[in-house]
Amino acid sequence: MNAITEPGLNSSAIASREQVLLALRAVLPPHCILSREEETRPYECDGLSLYRSVPMAVVLPESEAQVQAVLKTCKRLRVPVVARGAGTGLSGGAMPHAQGVLLGLAKFNRIKHVDKEAAIAVVEPGVRNLAVSEAVAPFGLYYAPDPSSQIACTIGGNVAENSGGVHCLKYGLTVHNVLKARVITIDGDVIELGSLAPDAPGLDLLSVFVGSEGMLGVVTEVTLRLTPKPALARVIMASFDDVEKASDAVGKIIGAGIIPAGLEMMDKQATQMVEPFVRAGYDTEAEAILLCESDGTIEEVAEEIERMEKVFQQAGAVRLQVSQSENERLLFWAGRKNAFPAAGRVSPDYYCMDGTIPRRRLGHVLKAIQQMEIKYSMRCANVFHAGDGNLHPLILFDSNIADEVRRAEDFGAEILELCVEVGGTITGEHGVGMEKINQMCVQFTRDELDSFMAVKRGFDPDCLLNPEKVIPTLVRCAEYGKMHVHGGALPFSDLPRF
Amino acid sequence: MNAITEPGLNSSAIASREQVLLALRAVLPPHCILSREEETRPYECDGLSLYRSVPMAVVLPESEAQVQAVLKTCKRLRVPVVARGAGTGLSGGAMPHAQGVLLGLAKFNRIKHVDKEAAIAVVEPGVRNLAVSEAVAPFGLYYAPDPSSQIACTIGGNVAENSGGVHCLKYGLTVHNVLKARVITIDGDVIELGSLAPDAPGLDLLSVFVGSEGMLGVVTEVTLRLTPKPALARVIMASFDDVEKASDAVGKIIGAGIIPAGLEMMDKQATQMVEPFVRAGYDTEAEAILLCESDGTIEEVAEEIERMEKVFQQAGAVRLQVSQSENERLLFWAGRKNAFPAAGRVSPDYYCMDGTIPRRRLGHVLKAIQQMEIKYSMRCANVFHAGDGNLHPLILFDSNIADEVRRAEDFGAEILELCVEVGGTITGEHGVGMEKINQMCVQFTRDELDSFMAVKRGFDPDCLLNPEKVIPTLVRCAEYGKMHVHGGALPFSDLPRF
The missing domain is CATH 3.30.465.10 (Uridine Diphospho-n-acetylenolpyruvylglucosamine Reductase; domain 3)
Incomplete structure (x- = not known):
């Protein structure tokens, strides 16, 4: 019998795998339940494939009433439930619980x-x-x-x-x-x-x-x-011979009161990685390129593109190229959007970081990452939501070489340390999931984490929904040995190994 | 001894006014505590002056440590606390609790x-x-x-x-x-x-x-x-000979993909009420005027104003006037922003409603309100955040005439009923406070209200912070006799009397 203990504070309730499957079969038709290992294995991870766990059962309900029944059943039996969409998440949010039910919503596709x-x-x-x-x-x-x-x-x-x-x-x-x-x-x-x-x-x-x-x-x-849909959208590709100049240009665009439809940065490592794969037409000689989009009416775009070009020229852009057709615009973006697959193509493994920093520190952080590449003898391609100050450094490594995993981890930890040091956060848009739960102890005070937990318990007192993710317990933070002191120095050398 | 019972579910704890004042004096200097009736009376209500209640004490802390101490004290003694800013709110959110402490934040003004x-x-x-x-x-x-x-x-x-x-x-x-x-x-x-x-x-x-x-x-x-701050902002004042045409013009602006910096509607009752007071230059002959602002660069505004004018012309505007200076623009807005004081000037009393409706139903609702004016023999001036579908009908009445209060209440209830009927809500931006707590039973299901309460209790398990407002208890809804059935008909004739 596979006994499960409740995730969370008490462990009084126990339900066997057989009990759970029996109960699920009472509320779902057989074709909505996957329980054999070869059926459940494909759900073992999401986009963060470093962590894997095969669920007790996968359910794929077809109606809201079935979702209600599944959740009521799990509540009654005190079984963890993890909901899953397409499984493309990058922080392990949809990673199953080994003693739980994975609730796939693939059939809710209307x-x-x-x-x-x-x-x-x-x-x-x-x-x-x-x-x-x-x-x-x-x-x-x-x-x-x-x-x-x-x-x-x-x-x-x-x-x-x-x-x-x-x-x-x-x-x-x-x-x-x-x-x-x-x-x-x-x-x-x-x-x-x-x-x-x-x-x-x-x-x-x-x-x-x-x-x-x-x-x-x-x-x-x-x-x-x-x-x-705007009548028109055009993208400027601005080339810079220095990452710091490109970073300053980002601040100058925002400072000029312009809110671009998109403002992304890629460094030379990134463009050279992407270009052979996508043929987006990127300037692979530039130390960094910015992609800056304007959308609106034809007149608005003409006027805004002109203003943007002026700002980039004053910021020292060495080359400016404006998309001349919708196809070219989409191609410019296709390169950016395919940076992750491109990394997978040039490197056996990559580790995608997701930090945020104040925009004005972009140049400083990029220069520092370049130094780290030398220190760790490892390449890092940088693609950024520059306008938001959201970094996605892609550390390229080969997990078959034992030392490389460790070096990539250290490299990543040093980037995160730097993000916090310059006033940013250790996670941006990819979620905390299970990947960054330890760092939550660093980012927040215990009182703040308790507020999260109070709201969580308001909805789910037994902590059955996606347990052991996002909000670290007091015990975890104690074991991790950290609690954030606002403004204090962070002993990041102890950051978890991924 | 003034005994207080805890607001909320249990009433086990009791603290006297003397105990509370003693405890407050232990954590605050004397000049930060007001307890004499002539000192506390000015805090008896906020902008919703229909409801009044003198607090046990008013505290005006000067530091964060003092705020912490006050809250800890109230928690320990289980005393309700109501925070207050400037007291301009319109839903009674800052109305004191008679057995509680009013926490004024006036000294936090840096x-x-x-x-x-x-x-x-x-x-x-x-x-x-x-x-x-x-x-x-x-x-x-x-x-x-x-x-x-x-x-x-x-x-x-x-x-x-x-x-x-x-x-x-x-x-x-x-x-x-x-x-x-x-x-x-x-x-x-x-x-x-x-x-x-x-x-x-x-x-x-x-x-x-x-x-x-x-x-x-x-x-x-x-x-x-x-x-x-945009380089330029200009407002179009568009006049219509029919409220429904003005309403349709709102939908057409949004439908054309324009997001104006502001898009407000005033009906003839409103412009005629405001104009003698503010001299904003409003077209008081029009059945309704729209104020539609464009902001941005000089070129953007020129282009957008042109597009807006075209839409208004096609929508049947009988007159268009564009602000010719920053002073004139501010004057156009001054009229709108002073609608409430203007109502106070022409009528002994007014009751400001705050409902939302889908934008496309604006014309229908306005016509219906005109019919209600006849039915209740009572004037109603309408000022709307038209672009948001947020209505502020101002029902003008004289509370010295007993029957008028009742008629105004019925009039208001019928407007709210209509808002829900056309798919809107009974409250927009003014908050629920105590004014609309009963209608929350109508707007939400018990499960939804329970979710609100679960989050509330996550922060404040004893319900000491601004108790008896916003979230109705089960008992209240039972007494009020209503619980919302989604899509069901709402028996609004039982709406509370204000």
């Missing part, structure tokens, strides 16, 4: 309703991000948040992780583009969060639900805000 | 730090909204949310109520312009919510805190996002 006039779409959580924009394109609308994984990732996962994308500088993160969510609690209750009105009465539980990484409930329906 | 480059300001909660924009004006920046009360209302109150304003269509509500908040919990703990990074790790407790109407904690420091 776009239920589009209201052109109100510019909203009501979709199920298993709908792919890009499928929304494709479906509403005939109405001149699109769904603005565009994570690089948008071909595959689903709206439910986007809601769980509060996904961003290259356009979130101007159009916001998922939380800014979701109006309502229909949520099933661990008790099986249906609650509707949010409103079509600008400020819903009562507490704004929608905002706390978005980005809660599966800890508060399971979403079964999401109302998305759609954005009118 | 702008602590402005970072021009990062476009942020760190301010204390007692700083007035407009004072922020005035202080950062030399840097070409301003604080975007601009409630009509911005001369008087404070940032702390804005945070509590998630205040909007005429520019929130483009620039968002308070929640979109606050990056961080330093919060004291009822336990006296200091927690920092939010982050300067685009997506903070962990749960987004900042968003749930903003708009929580004093139920979760007391803010002592707020980091605001500042917005670059």
Whole structure:
């Protein structure tokens, strides 16, 4: 018998795998339950493949009533539940619990309703991000948040992780583009969060639900805000012979009161890695390139592109190239969006970091990372949501060489240390999941973590929903030996090994 | 002895007024405590003067340590605490508890730090909204949310109520312009919510805190996002001979992909009420006017104003007037922002409603309100955040005539009923406070209200912070006899009498 103990504080309840499967079979048809090892193995990890765990069972419900029944069953038996969208997440948020049920939402894949006039779409959580924009394109609308994984990732996962994308500088993160969510609690209750009105009465539980990484409930329906497709969009590719100059240019664009539709930076390592793969037309001689998009009416874009070009020239750009067609614009972005697959192509392994720093420190941090490349004898390609100060350094290594794993880990830890040192955070848009749970002890005080836990327990007192992720326990932080002192020095040399 | 019973579920603890004052005197200097009736009376209500209650004591702490001490004291003695900014709120959120302490934050009035480059300001909660924009004006920046009360209302109150304003269509509500908040919990703990990074790790407790109407904690420091002052802003005043045409024009503007910096509607009752008071230059012959602002660079504004004018012409505007100077633009807005004082000038009493409806139903609702004016023999001036679908009908009455109070109440109830009927909500931006607590039973299911309460209790298990407001108890809803059935008909004839 596989006995499970409850994740969380007490361990009084125990249910066997057989009991759980029996109970699930009472509420789901057989084809909605996967329990043989060869069926459950494919769900062992999400995009963070360093961590794997095969769940006790995978359920793929087809109706909201079935989701309710599954959650009620898990609550009754005190079994952990981990919800999963497309499994493209990068922080292990959808990694199964070995003594738990994985709740896949792949069958919730309908776009239920589009209201052109109100510019909203009501979709199920298993709908792919890009499928929304494709479906509403005939109405001149699109769904603005565009994570690089948008071909595959689903709206439910986007809601769980509060996904961003290259356009979130101007159009916001998922939380800014979701109006309502229909949520099933661990008790099986249906609650509707949010409103079509600008400020819903009562507490704004929608905002706390978005980005809660599966800890508060399971979403079964999401109302998305759609954005009118601009008449025109053009991207400037600006080349710089120095990363610090490119970084300064980012600050100067924002400082000039311009909010670009996207403002991304790639260093030479990144462009040289991507270019042979995508043929995006990048300037691979430049030390860094910026991709800066303007969208709007034809007149607005013309005027804004002119202003942007002026700022880049004053910031010392050595070459400026403006996309001359929609195809070329998409090609410029395709290179950026395929940076991760490109890394997989040139290196056996890569480790994607996700830190944030104040924009004005971009140049300083990039120079420091260049020094670290020498120190660790290891390459690091840098792609940044520069406008947001969100870094994605890609450390390239080969896990077959034992020492390289360790060196990559040290390299990553030193980058994170630097992020905090310059006033940033150790995690940006990829979520905490299980990857960064230890660093939460560093980022927050115990009182702050207790506030998170109080809200978590308000929804899920037994901590059955995606347990042992995001919010570290007191014991974990004690073992990890850290608690954040605001403004204090951080002993980062003890950062966890990944 | 004035005995107090704990608000909420149990009433085991009792503390006398003398005990409370004694305990407060132990942690605050004498000049920070007001306890005589003539000192506490001025705090008996906020902007919703229909409800009044004199608190046991008013405390005006001068340091964060004092706020912590007050909250710890109240927690220990199980005494309700109501925080108060400038007291301009319209839903009774800052109305004192008769057996509680009123915690005034008037002395927290420093702008602590402005970072021009990062476009942020760190301010204390007692700083007035407009004072922020005035202080950062030399840097070409301003604080975007601009409630009509911005001369008087404070940032702390804005945070509590998630205040909007005429520019929130483009620039968002308070929640979109606050990056961080330093919060004291009822336990006296200091927690920092939010982050300067685009997506903070962990749960987004900042968003749930903003708009929580004093139920979760007391803010002592707020980091605001500042917005670059546009080079130019101009307002179109568009006149219509029919409210429905004006309403349709609102939908057409948004439908054309334009997001105006502001888009407000006033009907003839409103313009005729305001014009003699403000001399804003309004077209008082029109059945409705729209004020539609464009801001940006000189070229952007020229281009956008042209597009807006075209839309208005096609929508049947009978007259278009564009502000020819910054003074004229401010004058156009001054009329709108002084609608409430103007109502106070022409009528002994007015009752300001705050409902939201889908934008496309504006015309229908306005026509219906005109019919109600006849039915109730009572005037109603309508000022709307039209772009947001947020209505502020001002029902004009004379409370000295007994029948008029009752008629105004019925009139208001019928407007709210209509808002829900057309798919809107019974409250928009003014908060629930105590004014609309009964209607929360109508707007939400019990499971949804329980979710609010679970989060509330996560922060404040004894329900000492602003008790008996916002979230109705099960008993209250049972007595009120209503619980919302989604999509069901609402028996609004039983709406509470104000």
